[in-house]
Amino acid sequence: MAQIDPITLQVIGGALHSIAEQMGNVLYRMSYSSIIRESQDLGAGLFDTGYNTLCESDSTPMHIGSLPGYLRGIGKRIPNEAWKPGDCVIHNHPYEGASHSPDIAIVMPVFFEGELVGFSANTAHHVDIGAATPGLIIDVPDMYAEGMLMNALKLYDGGVRNEALWQFIADNTRVKSLVMGDLEAQIASAELGVRRFEELFAKYGKADVKAACDELMDYAERMLRAEIAKIPDGDYTAEGFLDDDGRNRGVHLPVKVTVKVRGDSVEVDTTGSSDQVPTCFNVPFEGSTNVACFFAFRALLLDTYTHDVDIPQNEGSFRPVKVTSPKGSIFNPSAPVAAEARFCQIQRLVDLIIKALAPVIPDKVTAGNAATLSFAAFSGVRPSGDYWVFLEVNEAAMGGRPTSDGPDTVEELMRNTRNNPLEDLGMHLPLICDRYEVRDDIAPGAGKFRGGQGVVKSQRFLTPGFMTHESDRQEDTPWGIFGGKEGAVGQLTVSNINRPDEVRNEPAKLSGLRVEAGDVISYYSPSGGGYGDPLERDPEKVLDDVLDGFVTPEAARVDYGVVLSRTDDGYDYGLDLEATEVLRAERRALA
Incomplete structure (x- = not known):
């Protein structure tokens, strides 16, 4: 050469x-x-x-x-x-x-x-x-x-x-x-x-x-191999499950990942994960399963902001990573089974790689991320007979990190897409966004560094139409780590603006749901797990979370051992640091 x-x-x-x-x-x-x-x-x-x-x-x-x-x-x-x-x-x-x-x-x-x-x-x-x-x-x-x-x-x-x-x-x-x-x-x-x-x-x-x-x-390649070589040799395993395949409700799909580190190379083995399913909730092996594993190690070990030198994004970062998935499994299906709805699975694959490696690279991992996708297809037929179709990707949240909280309402892990401006939606389509904000119905996972908080988004149909939704994680909660507490699962509801008291829960995956004018589809994304002991969280940050509405005063006491008192005006809260130290000491003594 x-x-x-x-x-x-x-x-x-x-x-x-x-x-x-x-x-x-x-x-x-x-x-x-x-x-x-x-x-x-x-x-x-x-x-x-x-x-x-x-x-x-x-x-x-x-x-x-x-x-x-x-x-x-x-x-x-x-x-x-x-x-x-x-x-x-x-x-x-x-x-x-x-x-x-x-x-x-x-x-x-x-x-x-x-x-x-x-x-x-x-x-x-x-x-x-x-x-x-x-x-x-x-x-x-x-x-x-x-x-x-x-x-x-x-x-x-x-x-x-x-x-x-x-x-x-x-x-x-x-x-x-x-x-x-x-x-x-x-x-x-x-x-x-x-x-x-x-x-x-x-x-x-x-x-x-x-x-x-x-x-x-x-x-x-040399840079990634050097980072892999710092991880002790061994087999590291993590498991979880997916809600269902979109047809057979209540039947969980196991996901198992074993990360095998040998010297400066690594193998990701998905043996033990679900067999392929009869819907399109399968993953093309070469174009998606492989790539998810490549991404996981590039993100964990070659992150731009953790290195002093620039590391180009090219084929070299794929070479040290081998992927093994049994033929006929959800991560390596056999034709002609459909394989279009594959993103929730590879998000979970990345999340489980992180979980598996957490004991040996604790300074590089997160707690459990939302690790799913909300991909919604809104559609209908105009009076002219022409279709309108709108695809929307909704945000979620990351788990707590070694030195900071998990980001709120973010396109986490493999997504990195942007949201669609609501003004663009209203100008071109018969949809109105009734609500788009941070979730306030649950708390993110407690920890020294708390999990990120999820998003809630409600879209209202102005005319009859259709809706298909690709998502997951309404049942398997994002995990906490190193003493952190778990986050919260997602939710999907359907209501109608003319009947506000009639709200029904729907599974994460919907196929061709017919809707009427005034129907409101609301998606609540999962929230991330916490990293580290909640009793070590800075009390000032707990107070900030209470004032932001992420945490209730009662949760501040129960989860974080932080005692709050009303301010003189009776509207806001202030810290009682002395009572906080006493309460935390009592909690630690009982641990």
């Missing part, structure tokens, strides 16, 4: 990251649907001819880590020697590397001096691909009910537009203008990546660019 000087290496590394960021910016700024334009449910980057990630946009971690799987799936039908300049491939097959079918990838080859040198690719979540229910699906019999499945199809062949394929896609979605506009944005993003990568080769030469890419991947 050619050697490259350190300065040129850093310059090329910075250029690669800049290209990926530009690609992501073009994609979300040009998109039509709010799930991409506002939430930024996307990923973009450059790849070498071995399908290795060279750089990635700072967007949703799930997307970019999955793109090598898309490329490998495409490679089964289009080998490297078959690519031509001007080709543009669309791909979303869940059993050929895709993260799940709504995440459609656009891939374009990059040529320099007549030689294929890499790929420019992106992926984004599309609002509707013609599935059994608008926007999202839960209870369907197989992958064919997921909507359009496109396996390495050419939208452009040598620069010539495939009009039949474009027409096919337009004819098989409920929201043609959004989907076709988003595809155009993806193509523009990929074209930018092609152009910028070609310019990088022209400026620095093929040998130096390839050498830099190889060295940057090797560097990221």
Whole structure:
């Protein structure tokens, strides 16, 4: 391999990251649907001819880590020697590397001096691909009910537009203008990546660019291996469960994770987790299960803010991690079982990896996170006969951390998406947000550093419509750690503005629920567990939580041993530090 000087290496590394960021910016700024334009449910980057990630946009971690799987799936039908300049491939097959079918990838080859040198690719979540229910699906019999499945199809062949394929896609979605506009944005993003990568080769030469890419991947790998090597060898296990599969209510799905650390490598083994289920609540192995495990170790051990040096986001950080999931299990299903609703499971997979490793890396882990997803598809038919479809991702909370509280109302773990502005919702759709705030019906997990507090969001239909909801964790409570107390589970309710006293609880997963005008869907996200002994929490922080409405005065006494008294005006509370010290001493003596 050619050697490259350190300065040129850093310059090329910075250029690669800049290209990926530009690609992501073009994609979300040009998109039509709010799930991409506002939430930024996307990923973009450059790849070498071995399908290795060279750089990635700072967007949703799930997307970019999955793109090598898309490329490998495409490679089964289009080998490297078959690519031509001007080709543009669309791909979303869940059993050929895709993260799940709504995440459609656009891939374009990059040529320099007549030689294929890499790929420019992106992926984004599309609002509707013609599935059994608008926007999202839960209870369907197989992958064919997921909507359009496109396996390495050419939208452009040598620069010539495939009009039949474009027409096919337009004819098989409920929201043609959004989907076709988003595809155009993806193509523009990929074209930018092609152009910028070609310019990088022209400026620095093929040998130096390839050498830099190889060295940057090797560097990221060395950095992760060095961190893994600090963890004592051993097998570390954690278990939990998912509520149900969306059809068979009351039947929990076990999730078991064993993290096997050996030297500077690690294996994540999901043996013991549920068998695959008959709904779409399964996880594509290559495009989602693998990527969740890659993310977990990159986040735990290579976090940007815990290192003094920059560590590039590339294939090197995937290499030390092996993933094992038995075929036919929920984390490695067999076709043709559906596998579209897969995000709650991989959130829990990451959370359990954290729990398993907590005894040996206590300074890097959190207490139990919400570790789920609230993905809601609101839809209806306008008087014109046209569909409207809106996808919404709701926030949750993280568990307490070694030196700080868990963040409240945040897109935790693998999500990193943004919320959708309520003004945008009201301008374009027959929905009104009646409530959007921090939960006040429960307390977050108590601890030296408390868990994050969840969110509550209520959306009201102005016209009849439909609603599908993908979520979980209404039964398995986020765990506390090192003396911290557990958090709280989520909840989903349906009411009607004209009958406010009639409120019914619904399971986390709903498929094609018919609603009437005035129906209000309210989602309460889980809240995180606490980290450390609550009796060690700064009393001033407990007082702040009481004044913020997170904790009641009674809970301050019971959970934290903090005694409060009314202020002279009778409206607020103040600390009684002397009584607090006495109460805490009594509690410790009884422990």
